[in-house]
Amino acid sequence: xxxxxxxxSSGSAFDCALRAVRDFGLGAGKRVVVLLxxxxxxxxxxxLSDDWMIERGHMPDPEDDPSLGPSHAWMSxxxxxxxLRAPLTVAPDVSVSETLELFNRESIDQVPVVERSSGAxxxxxxxxxxxxxxxxxxxxxxxxxxxxxxxxxxxxxxxAKLGAVSxxxxxxxFVLVVQQQRQC
Numbered sequence: 001x002x003x004x005x006x007x008x009s010s011g012s013a014f015d016c017a018l019r020a021v022r023d024f025g026l027g028a029g030k031r032v033v034v035l036l037x038x039x040x041x042x043x044x045x046x047x048l049s050d051d052w053m054i055e056r057g058h059m060p061d062p063e064d065d066p067s068l069g070p071s072h073a074w075m076s077x078x079x080x081x082x083x084l085r086a087p088l089t090v091a092p093d094v095s096v097s098e099t100l101e102l103f104n105r106e107s108i109d110q111v112p113v114v115e116r117s118s119g120a121x122x123x124x125x126x127x128x129x130x131x132x133x134x135x136x137x138x139x140x141x142x143x144x145x146x147x148x149x150x151x152x153x154x155x156x157x158x159x160a161k162l163g164a165v166s167x168x169x170x171x172x173x174f175v176l177v178v179q180q181q182r183q184c
Contacts, residue, residue, distance in 0.1 A: 010036035051167040061163075079165060079177050080158025086179075089114040092122050092146025096130055099145040103127050112176060113149040123149030124174045150174065 004010070017034040026032065053059040089112045090099055103109060109127040114120065125145045133139035139148055153174035156165060160177070168175050 004036065005039065006036050007038035009038045013037060051170065055164075055167065075161060075163030075166070077162045078158065079156060079160045079162060080179075084177060087112055087176075090125065090145055091116045092149070093144045095141065096134070096139060096143050096145050096148060097141035099125055100127070100130065100141070110174075113146055121153070121155065121176060121178070122146055123151040124153055124176075125149045 006014075013036060014034055017032055020026075021030075021032055050059065054061045088102070088106060088108070090102065092113050092115065099111065102111065111125050113122040113125050115122060123146070125148055129150065130139065130145075130148050133148060134141065150173060152172065153176055154168045154172045155176050155178045156168070158177060158179055165175050
């Protein structure tokens with residue numbers, strides 16, 4: 001009947017108190033004091049975010065049950081149902097200048113950087129990052145593109161829903177659909 005704006009530790013303390021009331025058979029008319037050790041101040045982007053709660057399974061996804069709230073038809077569409085081409089990738093040892101030539105030739109501005117032998121994704125190389133680093137002098141055209149790749153990205157499979165991918169893009173710069181690739 002009442003809500004308190006508290007952090008996760010407070011929730012744990014309260015849960016333990018409820019279990020103690022049950023375990024000790026405390027009935028009506030008994031008072032239980034629970035100290036709530038933290039506020040929600042440090043958790044504003046986590047516990048107060050439906051996206052964070054859904055991603056971690058703490059609340060149901062409205063995409064799976066439209067009765068839970070507003071939804072858009074596109075949110076439940078699977079990534080694999082889209083007509084996506086396999087991405088062109090480069091190996092980490094390809095030079096920055098070769099990568100820039102590739103961007104120009106293929107009319108693209110970003111490319112996944114993938115290990116030749118294992119196929120493991122190292123990161124994402126982007127035209128804007130490479131250009132700004134060359135201008136600042138922290139990257140040379142002869143440097144390997146792997147040294148200019150962003151290494152923070154999320155991988156999803158083709159069965160991921162577009163709603164989940166959209167939520168990831170709120171916090172991540174890149175979401176890579178992992179299935180097949182073309183390597184240059």
